Amino acid sequence: MNVYKYSGTILLFLVLIICVATFFYFDRRDEISYVIRAWGFRGIIIAIVLIGLISTTPIPTESLMVLYLKIYGLYLGILYSWIGFIIGSLIIFIIARGYGQALVRKLIAADQINTVDSWVKRKGTMGLLIARLLPVPAFAVNYIAGVMPSMKLWPYLWTAIISMVPYYVSTGFIYLFATRKAWQWLILGSLIMIIFWSLSFALNKTKTS
Template sequence: MVLQSVIAPLPAFLITFANGLLFGVWWGAALSWSSAMLGAALCFFIARALGRPVVVKLLSESAMNTSDRFFQRYGQHTVLIARLVPVISFDVISYGSGLTSMRFVWFAVATGIGQLPATLLYSYLGDRVSGSIKALFWAFGIVIAVSIIIWLVKTKTSHHKHVL
């Protein structure tokens, strides 16, 4: 979830669903919630430390303009509203918050409260999946993990060959 927040390769609800599937409602929700909190904090502090030019490179000017408009319209309540509405990008709001004068404490409280309903819902739905699908999901996850490891090893070894 932390990597998902920073580089956003997957929608967060899929990871939360998977955590519910693999670890049950409560452990899946706890893992998803705490990881999302850490990822949101990381995005906030990246934006705060490195500024808008870096955030625009990570996201896009269009995404940041959307974030700006949302902050102009809803002010301090932006984070809470955005966390409660699942179609609003978690990452864009986290980065956007870091570019404002918002205190981190308010950001963290609003993020924690706002993401809780969806986290519990997706974890619950993941937990309700039957056993055979759960086994298939584990197998798929292992195949993906092994594929990523092989790709990383190949990339690293080919990079070293070009350096030498």
């Protein structure tokens, strides 16, 4: 990976992590969370929009999702993050349709483009779903799929919606372990990720063999 090419993203990611850590430090008594929840619908919209914007970049949305788990709790935190990711996927589809291959090749490594392209050409919509299970960042799959002339909005969208559920649920369970020290949540969250990563590895081996 060209470090200079992604230096802006890396810097932004580090800033985000510092901001999240700072929030957790000063919100130990839930005072900030209480104020944000008091914003009501406005706070929810802001949270969803932020996740939507971040999901259009290489920065993992889980880095911001942990904030929502702290503020809104497990179920609503996952739900708002999920809705934000869906909106971000729609934004990427529009951007990809407007700016095409040139933008995608600037943002995404050639091997990732070839991997996703191969699965979609061979298996169609199911190939796209499989590609979303491979060890390729979600934002990259969205951009690659978005520029394909044959790709329709609905197959693009429903595969994105389904593929993020295991990641967000497992992140939520691991967060519960970190905050409540309940080992069953860590085991459950880790088990989901291991199953998902094992499936990704098996699919990737199938593709390359």
